[in-house]
Amino acid sequence: MISMISPLDRRRHLTGLAFITPTMLVIIAILVYPILQSIVLSFGQSSIDGSGPYQFVGLKHYAALAGNDRFWNSLWVTLTFTAISIPLELAMGIGLAVLMNEHFRFKGIARLAVLFPWALPTALNTLMWRWMYNTDYGLFNAAALQSGLVDRPINWLGDETLAMMSMVVVAVWKTSSFMALIILAGLQSIPRDLYEAGRMDGMTRWQEFREITLPLLKGPILVALIVRSMDALRTFELPFNLTDGGPVTATESLSLYAYKVIFDFIEFNYGAAIVVVQFLVIFAMSLLYILTLRNKD
Amino acid sequence: MKFTIPVLATAAALTALPAVAQDLVLSIGSRGYGPAVERNIASYTAANPGVNIEWNKVSDVPGETRKLYVTGLTARSPTPDIYAVDVIWAGEFAQRGWLEPLNGLLDDATIGAFNPSLLDASTVEGKVHALPLYADGIHFFYRSDLLEKYGLELPRTWQEVLAASQTITEGEGNPQLYGFVSMWAKIEGLFMNWLAFANGNGGGFYDAEGNVAVNSPANIEATQFMVDLLHEHRMAPDSILNARPDDARTLFQQGRAAFLMVQDFVHAPLSADNSPVADKFDFTRVPYFEGHEDANSTTMGGWFLGINPNSANKQAAADFLAYFTAEEQQLAAAVEDNRAPTIPSVYEDPAMAGNDVLARFGANYDFGVVRPSAGSGSKYPRVSEIMQLEITNALHRQKTVEEALNDAQQQLEALLAE
Known part of the structure; x- marks a missing residue:
């Protein structure tokens, strides 16, 4: 093989290698190493600061996970949250993107307003929402009570279903604009003449959207969907700051449960097993992403 | 022989450095011990101009503070030098090697002044690992x-x-x-x-x-x-x-x-x-x-103050710790802010007679459960x-x-x- 490459090609390869090496080193240091370390930890028992000897225990932690209701609950919570919030974000995202693509006055301001929630850190967003949801002082209960819709304050974050819904609302509010941004980029790359041709054939606005816009947006939508799904599958700041996983464990995501096992109970190995399972779930998502894109081409 | 002076100078500079830069970081919530924290820092640094104390105001929700400590301590961070631990963590943290034994840093009389049953909570293998600051x-x-x-x-x-x-x-x-x-x-x-x-x-x-x-x-x-x-x-x-x-x-x-x-x-x-x-x-x-x-x-609850084993200034930290928890400071915190003292002799002080609230807190502690x-x-x-x-x-x-x-x-x- 090597002998078939000309000296010029080889030099080109070396130059390319030189360019990617720094990036690869960083990726190995901050991504590959921790992932491998987590996998190693999850198969063993070690002292908390790594000073004691590491003992291989095989699948012990995974077997314990299989019988751990709280783990299954957190996996279920994570999947439910992802399954509910992503379609809503997508619908909102497409709507916002189409709106932002139109020509109207104050378009710049509107775009800025749409992006604002995305620009704020999740933790900050969440704390703001927590005050709005507050049972005794919150905005929503003040409005609901004063308008006479309810006669008792609603405990938004203290009810299993409402807490999950409240969490979804915050996620949709924050990340629809991210979806919109990616889809807007896709929209702007659709040639204008396609719409002109459509109009000459007598297409309605809805038909234009169905027959031209949506098919050509397939790529960007897929990217937005996958990136957001991966994000949602590892959601942490949102339940951590909004509900702390409560009530009981109704909003305890995988990340939050892993965090509690690691930092509250100081069981790094067991926590690592949870993280590895989470990694596998996200890895499966990524595979789906890669395979779907390849099929498309 | 010619390079003796630079070597000595360097050595002197190196030994002098920690003395000059005695920066201590104290982690404690702003609610728990109230205004006494600010007061104690101010009076100590006024009397010891070489010491600089930074107050890291941690959360007053113990669970949150605990997570912060666990992260720092497992990573062997040298800060904070002194930190407040909930009575329920004192034994655990001492067992995990997250608190410096105080017996070598403070004399027996200083440690012996505290309520012995409170000291038990931070005593592991016969060594006291944190001093009780207040009970509640x-x-x-x-x-x-x-x-x-x-x-x-x-x-x-x-x-x-x-x-x-x-x-x-x-x-x-x-x-x-x-x-x-x-x-x-x-x-x-x-x-x-x-x-x-x-x-x-x-x-x-x-x-x-x-x-x-x-x-x-x-x-x-x-x-x-x-x-x-x-x-x-x-x-x-x-x-x-x-x-x-x-x-x-x-x-x-x-x-x-x-x-x-x-x-x-x-x-x-x-x-x-x-x-x-x-x-x-x-x-x-x-x-x-x-x-x-x-x-x-x-x-019942209560808080202790202990020293991070990774601190660069353990002795300076111990000196400040001893001052912070000493009788005089506890008396002020008791009389002015109703913080229940952990040194029994403080209760005997005549200045305590006027504090009805603390006396009544104390009466409730008689029905205490840990x-x-x-x-x-x-x-x-x-x-x-x-x-x-x-x-x-x-x-x-x-x-x-x-x-x-x-x-x-x-x-x-x-x-x-x-």
């Missing part, structure tokens, strides 16, 4: 003006509290006024609350033989009362299930609750000049159930988590009280047998 407990705060308005006696038992609460809320007819508020979010404070209720009914975490018995009939009855208080009698608002100590305190301070059950620290904000209830409230011992007037229903942290050591966080989760299950009616406590008992037995 749960008290029952009430709106004296409302009791008077409805001609009610001060309620002593939970049954009386329930009756008084109903009279007041019905009489006031204000949907914004709740009967009872406390900290029933899934936090350590919930477990403290449960211990107060359970012990108040003659139950508790352990049975008379010292075995874990959280599903005893007395505990089931007390827990059922908590559930009924919320769901049947509507004495507490739904938000009690999300409430942390300050959330409950805020409601009470704004005049939106007749009764409040939290720790000592709320006394200062409640009685402050700008507090709407400043002259309308008082406090008493945590209620008990009928027939259990001797019950130890005051769940959490099972000493008996469970480094497993305590999981013990507390099991209890918090199962009590929450019962309060949210995800499980019946009996199911929840049976499940807790089973998990505790398995955990403690590990």
Whole structure:
């Protein structure tokens, strides 16, 4: 093989290698190493600061996970949250993107307003929402009570279903604009003449959207969907700051449960097993992403 | 010989450096020890110009602070140099090597001045790992003006509290006024609350033989009362299930609750000049159930100060620690801020005579009960988590009280047998 490459090609390869090496080193240091370390930890028992000897225990932690209701609950919570919030974000995202693509006055301001929630850190967003949801002082209960819709304050974050819904609302509010941004980029790359041709054939606005816009947006939508799904599958700041996983464990995501096992109970190995399972779930998502894109081409 | 001088100069510079840059970082919440922290830092740095102390104001929600410490300590961070630990962590942190033994850094007389039973909490292998800063407990705060308005006696038992609460809320007819508020979010404070209720009914975490018995009939009855208080009698608002100590305190301070059950620290904000209830409230011992007037229903807590073993300035940290917890400073904190001293001789000081609030806190501590942290050591966080989760299950009616406590008992037995 090597002998078939000309000296010029080889030099080109070396130059390319030189360019990617720094990036690869960083990726190995901050991504590959921790992932491998987590996998190693999850198969063993070690002292908390790594000073004691590491003992291989095989699948012990995974077997314990299989019988751990709280783990299954957190996996279920994570999947439910992802399954509910992503379609809503997508619908909102497409709507916002189409709106932002139109020509109207104050378009710049509107775009800025749409992006604002995305620009704020999740933790900050969440704390703001927590005050709005507050049972005794919150905005929503003040409005609901004063308008006479309810006669008792609603405990938004203290009810299993409402807490999950409240969490979804915050996620949709924050990340629809991210979806919109990616889809807007896709929209702007659709040639204008396609719409002109459509109009000459007598297409309605809805038909234009169905027959031209949506098919050509397939790529960007897929990217937005996958990136957001991966994000949602590892959601942490949102339940951590909004509900702390409560009530009981109704909003305890995988990340939050892993965090509690690691930092509250100081069981790094067991926590690592949870993280590895989470990694596998996200890895499966990524595979789906890669395979779907390849099929498309 | 010519290079002796530069070598000596370098050596001198190196040894001098730590002396010049004695920067200490102290991690403690701003609420727990109140204004005394600022006062002590100011007076110490005025007397020791070479020392620079930075106050890292950590969260006053213990669980949050704990996470912060665990992250830093497992990574062997040299900061903070001195940090406040909850009494329930003292033994665990000492066992894990996260607290520097103080016996070599401070003389025996300094350490020996403290209440020996408090020192036990941080003593591992015969060495003291942290000094007790103050003790506190749960008290029952009430709106004296409302009791008077409805001609009610001060309620002593939970049954009386329930009756008084109903009279007041019905009489006031204000949907914004709740009967009872406390900290029933899934936090350590919930477990403290449960211990107060359970012990108040003659139950508790352990049975008379010292075995874990959280599903005893007395505990089931007390827990059922908590559930009924919320769901049947509507004495507490739904938000009690999300409430942390300050959330409950805020409601009470704004005049939106007749009764409040939290720790000592709320006394200062409640009685402050700008507090709407400043002259309308008082406090008493945590209620008990009928027939259990001797019950130890005051769940106790307290905070310690210890030194990070990775600190670069351990001796300087120890000197400041000794000053911070010394008699003079404790007396000031007791007289001015109602912080219960941990050095017994402070109580003898004539200046203490004028502090009625602290004397009454102290009277409630006579009915004190401690959490099972000493008996469970480094497993305590999981013990507390099991209890918090199962009590929450019962309060949210995800499980019946009996199911929840049976499940807790089973998990505790398995955990403690590990």
